[in-house]
Amino acid sequence: MKESLIDHISVFVFDLFKEKLSTNYLYHNYIHTQQTVEAAEKIAKGYDINSTEKEDLLIAAWMHDTGYTKGYKNHEEESVKIAEGFLGKDFPKARLELIKALILSTKVDEKHANILEEILHDADYINIGKSNFFERAELLRFEWELVYEKTYTDLEWAQVQLDFIISKNFKTTYAQAKYGDKREKNIQQQKEVVEKLKSDQFKLQTKEDSTKLKANKEGRGIETLYRSVYDNHMNLSALADNKANIMISVNTIIISLVITLFGSSYTFTGEGITHVRFVFPMLFLVISSLVAVVFAILSARPNITSKEKYELSNKTSSALFFGNFAQLSLNEFVSHVKGLKDEKESLYSSMSTDIYHLGVVLVKKYKLLTWSYNIFMTGLILCGVSFLVIVIFSS
Template sequence: MIAKHTEEEISKHIFKLFKEELKETYIYHNFAHTKQTADTVKELAEAYELAPDEKEDLIIAAWFHDSGYTKSPENHEEESIKMVKEYLGKGFPEKRLENICNLILSTKVGNQQKSLSEEIIHDADYVNMGKKKFEERAELLRCEWEKINNKIYSDLEWAQLQLEFLISKRFKTSVAVAKYGGRREKNIKKQRESIEKSKNDQYKIHLKEESTKAKVEKLGRGIETLYRSVYGYHMELSSMADKKANIMISINTIVVSVIITLFGSGYTFGDSEGFRHVRFVFPMLLLVITSLISVTFAILSAKPNITTKQKFELQNKDSSVLFFGNFAQLKLNEFVAHIKSLKEEKNDLYDSMTVDIYHLGGVLIKKYKLLSWSYNIFMCGLILCAIGFLGITIYSY
């Protein structure tokens, strides 16, 4: 009998207490941990052949030592003392009750153990550090702390905490040292290995992140090179088109000027046999007409076009603010704000540059089509004029 209650009755009382009042957050400090502590206390007490009263007091203290968690995790030892006093009642021997309270209070972190019984309950409370399933039980404590403290522990951080715990905590009794000390040392070694593994994993993750970052930066440089090359190519083609247009304008204006000068000087109708020379007017007139048409197309090709078909809108994804014909319609603050937003969003910037390149391509197509017409008309006029002169000459002579 233990204080007029059997151990079975006490265990049922604690089980019911935890079942009804202990929060689900406490997945480590629960009935399983309490029962393990009580069983280890009995084991160590029998090894030391303690007196029946001492052994009973230890068992009672072991069953109640974490009952205070049903009230509050802070100062739960004091709450446990209140609960054991209430359970045992006033008829329980005062000296033994004081001993039980001291045993419970000795499990508080930082308190020193002053007797063998206190050392036994201490070793029983921390017996997990000498068990094979230390890591499994530690994971339950990790989950409990994360819920209570609202904090997530990384694998490395938790392994370091457990290593510090294993090193700082030691078994107090020789029986516990003999029975569980060897496994505690293995657990220390295992935690050191876990720390090294976590560090290696973090290093690999760091290398992977750096590699990904480098790939992204390389990809970014590749994209920038692409846009730079395309823009340069467009500008070069535009410059070539303007040069070709200038050539056509110069040649055709010279041709038209020379022919008009010849007509004005009376070269064709200079003598009395005007009808004889008038036949040369037709090929020259053809050349003048084709030159005028050719120079018109060349001028249209080189002519700057800053007009837009519709008012530019910032929300319009089919037009780019980078095109001067569009941003010329905006106020300064609108233009600056839109450029700022483009700098913050790379995808929008690339999209805007893509739209700009597309429209530049459209301008180039128009330029080269006009130039093609200009060259073809000039070539046809020149060929027809030459054939006309050649035909008239052969016919006449």
């Protein structure tokens, strides 16, 4: 099945962010872009938009934050350059200009000229009308602290977010009807947070209280970082499994077709296999497909067991991994988790260990996938070249 332009762009954006986006971008990353695309597609269903306009909208949604790979400054203009380079000179000029305008319309306080720009605006800020607004805001806070090297007190950041959500409203009637009520509730909840923090700040005057606030702030940032890393690992693992499924499907179809052709005594020149020389190209293809599908299956095959018996005293393994805690009794597991909750350093150590092992699994998956794709590509080349050689020397 032919890959659509949108699917091709989604893979391009994922690879671009994986290779060139700084790890400091905890908010403006592939996850945010994917959520924006999904929201744009959902909102667009409520309007009379033709298929070409919808495709241009989704292209702009995928591309609108790619400029962050160059930095925060003028990232919209950089996104336009990346979009132009990817789409190429053969892409229709009128559509390209529309996509560029859509990307530039995502600038803060930019006026919107048409329904497509309004849809993209609402999709980009969809979190203000969702329950995960506060969680996403914390990721943005940590990103700004890393990128701008500027720290915010809880009150400062709460006020920034309150001002932001008040200043931003949905442009489309669909988003207003769907997410407007939740936005208003988020405003009220954020206002209560600001008022509470102002009250707490008035009460907390001692040095000890200030130190405690700073420790809580750092802990929250670390927890957000761990959560973001876990999400990235899960997304990479899902992508690897999808790539493995593609290889398994394609190669099993090729193997089945070749076996069927030879099993029915099919030949390129008449009844029966009268020209043995045509067997060799097909043999190259079958062998390469078989080996490639084996590597793909090894990549996708689940491994739920630990190589060694888990012990609570072992600092190189984590009880958070289900292959380990399955070896423990219920009481042992509950006791260990309680100990992690009481000892923050042990908890972070266990989470770091778990992330490390997830990374090891990812490296293994992608190595096997690399072998699978390389073998498949080599088999195709050998098959094609051998067919050409046979045809040339047979003529």
